[in-house]
Amino acid sequence: MSLFFRKARLLSHLLRGAWTVAMRFPRATPEKRHALNRAWSLRMLELCGLQLVVHNDAARLDAGALVVSNHISWIDIYVINAWRPTPFVSKAEVRSWPLIGWFAQNLDTVFIEREKRSEARRIMQELAERLQRGELMCVFPEGTTTDGLGLKPFHSNMFQAPVTACTPVQPICIMYEDAQGRQSLAPAYIDDLSLKDSLDAMLKSGPLTAHVYVGDALEPGDDRRKLAARAQEAVGVALETMRSQRGVQQPAPQPEQGARTPQLS
Template sequence: MGHVGRWSARMLRSLGITLRAQGTVHSGPVLIVANHISWVDILAINAIHPARFVSKADVKHWPFIGYPVASGGTLFIERERKRDALRVVHQIAEALKGGDIVAVFPEGTTSDGHGVLPFHANLLQAAIATEAPVQPLVLRYRDAHSAVSAAPAYVGDTSLVASLWATVTADKLVADVRVENAQGARHADRRALAEHLREIIVGRLNEGRA
């Protein structure tokens, strides 16, 4: 698992979060595509299999996830600069060519866990260009009182401190992570691929609530 994976698993336990995982991350190179709810997502994914994340730069200074972000070869993107995505696409492509596992959150921001925002397709071009597979990963949080816990959601005007407090005080918080089958990206249209991956994740989330 490596030191980042072990550290992430310990941090989840220290936060009072139980990790429940299904499926196996494809051996690299692979681009993991996940829905995004919380800063906890990075810990949960790394605890299953360490990956290089695409993240905004200030995340490396956050508590709990700053260490795995700084240690895991994270690719930082400046979302305020529209053309910065192209630079990061090239970096992801180079990482995939090198056999790495890279994880992205194509919603571009967090949701409350009840739904999945539209996927931005730009970063998927790296997998298409290198013919690396893409692998959908489904994140869900639940607690003793709700099938979709609001505790870890880091959305809207919620501060990091408030989100951290809600997380550590939640009653029997569980992070459910399901790794779906890897999908081929060769010759794919990136927008069609983005929608297909989103449909897989939404379908699994809806299935879990049925």
């Protein structure tokens, strides 16, 4: 199938998703919205050539938790929503992006203007209130994308919300594997890649598997820095566990990357 035709199918799927959010979401129950979002995201992965495999899903929390994940690509968002739809924290610029920003705004995204110091307190209060109401939220505490071979330090700011709300943190880890059993760098949205180049690389890379490892819940404690360190350790252990269990080989590390962050904490 040609690259042009695959992109045309993706565009059609995006437009179908926009119609669903505009026409069906307003009348749908939260459970129905959840099901529609998950089904749409699973199809999105399929059209991008990815299969989803979830590990340790018995540990999953379905209410009142801050989900934290490593961050590799814009496709991470759809991987997480295909596993279990969860609202995200996103930089404010995303709200103005064509179609993607509209999707984010209508899927309960919390937007943050990171250059404003006053934003930190507002966001922490909103997140804590949502967690206390039993909602889920997802953040990428690395604050940037990476090639997925390792982790960058987790910023502790967002961890204040579960500390304040006394709600757990659920660490998850994403890893992409190619058809030859190697950890794939194709989805990585890094360096000077445009969104188009990133999509082309993924579509040309052949079938991929998106692995999600669900870590055991972490009690918040009373120190956000210690909580961030514990979450980072849990995600790192999950990455090594998936590699070991599946015998996944690492590609050679790439030179130090820049970062591209469609949605981040």
